[in-house]
Amino acid sequence: MPKPTVPFVGSYDDLRELHLLHHIFSLPQLDSIRNNPKAVLAAIDDFVQVTEKRLMTIGPNKGAFIGQLIHDHKPSTVIELGGFVGYSAILFGDALRAAGGKRYLSLEINPVNAAIANQLVELAGLRDIVTVLVAPSHKSIARLVKENEIDSIEFLFVDHWKDRYVYDLWLIESLGLLKPGVSVIAADNCIVPGAPDYLAWVRASPAEKAVQLKEHQFPESVLQGADLTKAIKSGAENVELENVPGDPSYLYETSLTKFDMGSGRTDGVEVSKVVGKE
Numbered sequence: 386m387p388k389p390t391v392p393f394v395g396s397y398d399d400l401r402e403l404h405l406l407h408h409i410f411s412l413p414q415l416d417s418i419r420n421n422p423k424a425v426l427a428a429i430d431d432f433v434q435v436t437e438k439r440l441m442t443i444g445p446n447k448g449a450f451i452g453q454l455i456h457d458h459k460p461s462t463v464i465e466l467g468g469f470v471g472y473s474a475i476l477f478g479d480a481l482r483a484a485g486g487k488r489y490l491s492l493e494i495n496p497v498n499a500a501i502a503n504q505l506v507e508l509a510g511l512r513d514i515v516t517v518l519v520a521p522s523h524k525s526i527a528r529l530v531k532e533n534e535i536d537s538i539e540f541l542f543v544d545h546w547k548d549r550y551v552y553d554l555w556l557i558e559s560l561g562l563l564k565p566g567v568s569v570i571a572a573d574n575c576i577v578p579g580a581p582d583y584l585a586w587v588r589a590s591p592a593e594k595a596v597q598l599k600e601h602q603f604p605e606s607v608l609q610g611a612d613l614t615k616a617i618k619s620g621a622e623n624v625e626l627e628n629v630p631g632d633p634s635y636l637y638e639t640s641l642t643k644f645d646m647g648s649g650r651t652d653g654v655e656v657s658k659v660v661g662k663e
């Protein structure tokens with residue numbers, strides 16, 4: 386048997402995510418923050434302030450904005466692409482529960498991040514609502530479809546690696562998971578570091594999107610639409626999921642909200658509502 390290899394552990398070289406976990410579970414007031422999502426988030430924020438070790442979490446301003454969207458749209462299920470250590474899952478899982486929602490599915494590729502997220506979600510008392518799925522997002526999306534866990538997406542929070550934004554949206558569109566008048570997508574970091582391909586897609590007309598697809602290279606064997614859903618549900622192996630054509634017929638009402646990130650930096654969250662299909 387080949388020796389197991391671990392290509393990477395956490396997301397940061399100094400493993401600050403593990404340091405965070407130790408810090409939180411060593412707090413003298415641990416019992417008083419248990420089952421209190423806001424107190425757990427405040428403890429994470431304190432860690433960042435005291436150690437000056439930045440974490441790639443959503444942060445308070447963008448977090449409040451997306452929490453308000455969840456409050457307004459009242460989805461039953463939220464899917465998040467990119468969970469990291471669970472900050473947004475705790476923040477939005479709490480908002481979802483307050484809005485009467487039932488399930489927050491946090492998709493995270495890195496098992497160490499996911500393990501930390503699970504501990505912090507548990508500490509926050511959100512185990513009944515937040516589930517962390519460990520795998521590349523395209524595989525978790527397919528698994529959720531295969532296991533009949535989802536047949537649509539009401540609210541999608543996109544916050545993983547920016548070069549995957551448009552590809553995962555294409556997969557979701559191709560699987561027919563977006564519903565006009567229901568589905569809302571909030572995509573973080575659309576200015577810093579930016580997701581130009583994603584913005585170009587959600588802002589384009591169906592005709593412009595058809596041109597974008599024509600100019601893109603897809604594997605020869607690629608399936609789409611009902612054929613792709615059928616292949617996934619039947620458990621077919623090696624189905625192409627990472628590079629499948631989106632469905633250009635979706636119509637989005639889409640806009641960017643900008644946020645001052647301090648130190649002269651501005652970032653933006655693109656909110657795209659599915660308003661129809663051509």
Ligand SMILES: C[S@@+](CC[C@H](N)C(=O)[O-])C[C@H]1O[C@@H](n2cnc3c(N)ncnc32)[C@H](O)[C@@H]1O
Binds near residue numbers: 470471495523
């Ligand atoms: C910006 S962080 C997420 C921050 C988190 N949403 C929050 O606000 O607390 C991005 C995370 O996406 C994860 N990630 C990157 N590519 C991914 C993929 N293809 N599938 C799932 N997770 C991915 C990274 O491991 C990282 O933990």
